[in-house]
Amino acid sequence: MKLFVFPVAPNPTRVRLFLAEKRMAGAEFEIEEVRVDLRKQEQRSPEHLARNPLAKLPVLELDDGTFLTESLAIIEYLEERIPEAPMIGTSAESRARTRELERLIEMGILRPIAEFVHATASPLGLPPDPAVAEHAREPLPRHLAIVEDRLADGRPLLMGEHPTIADCTLAAALQFGRVAGFEPAADHPNLMRWDAAYRERVSAKRILVL
Ligand SMILES: N[C@@H](CCC(=O)N[C@@H](CS)C(=O)NCC(=O)O)C(=O)O
Structure with missing residues (x-):
């Protein structure tokens, strides 16, 4: 493949x-x-x-x-x-919960960050558009709050002890924000703890560059 x-x-x-x-x-x-x-x-x-x-x-x-x-x-x-090391849960409930969180992160965090970056400092060279940038940010606070709350029990990863696609989508989103110096999670201590720890993983070090 x-x-x-x-x-x-x-x-x-x-x-x-x-x-x-x-x-x-x-x-x-x-x-x-x-x-x-x-x-x-x-x-x-x-x-x-x-x-x-x-x-x-x-x-x-x-x-x-x-x-x-x-x-x-x-x-x-x-x-x-590649069923080894399951990344979408191991039971009907954990699969549903993982997909629920991943979708929430994609729609409410990744997509807004991508729109914001492309409207402010697009790596593809798109023209800046302050109105689009402002509108793009709008869903971020309530979605970041859900993730911040999820991490409040000190869990190392979004679904607990094991990495899932929710962690992958969030890490990809926050990295893309850094292209434009945009750190929407900066005032969320649990998210910052998760971000720092996730970026230390061998997997993340192989892929993330920002
Ligand atoms: N819904 C698609 C979105 C794919 C997408 O938007 N990819 C971006 C990169 S993150 C792209 O290829 N953009 C090129 C372009 O818009 O010209 C997916 O989940 O794969």
Whole structure:
């Protein structure tokens, strides 16, 4: 399999963190990473449009040569292909709770941060738009508050002792904020504790660059 990615871009990053967590836990698999340079607009090249007509990353090329898009679909597929070190819970309830938290983080934290960064200091060169930036921030306080509360019992990771896709999505989101010097979790002590600890993990050190 091949995974088409670009560093720091939050959606590819959450899939790469998911794989790095599996590797760190001892799972063995071969997935080649291929860079598609978003700064050079390579996502709009005919080669990439053949992989994903929406010109987005990540894309997973399966062994039969077909392409799978959408980070969560890729993660769910890889979770079934690489069941070692489960990243989406181990029971019906823990799977549902993990997905619940991951969705909340994607929709209420990752997406607003991505919109804010692209409206202020876009690495893709999009023009700044203060009104869009202001609107993008709006969902952040109430979603960050939920995560802050979740961490209040001192748990090391979002779902407890073991990493899950919720940690991957949050780490990818907060890293992308740092592209623009945007640290929306800075006044949340539990989140800052989680962030510092997560970035010390071997998995995170392999993937995160900011
Ligand atoms: N819903 C998609 C979003 C994919 C996405 O927006 N990817 C961004 C990188 S984080 C991208 O490829 N952007 C390139 C562009 O918009 O030109 C997913 O979850 O994979």
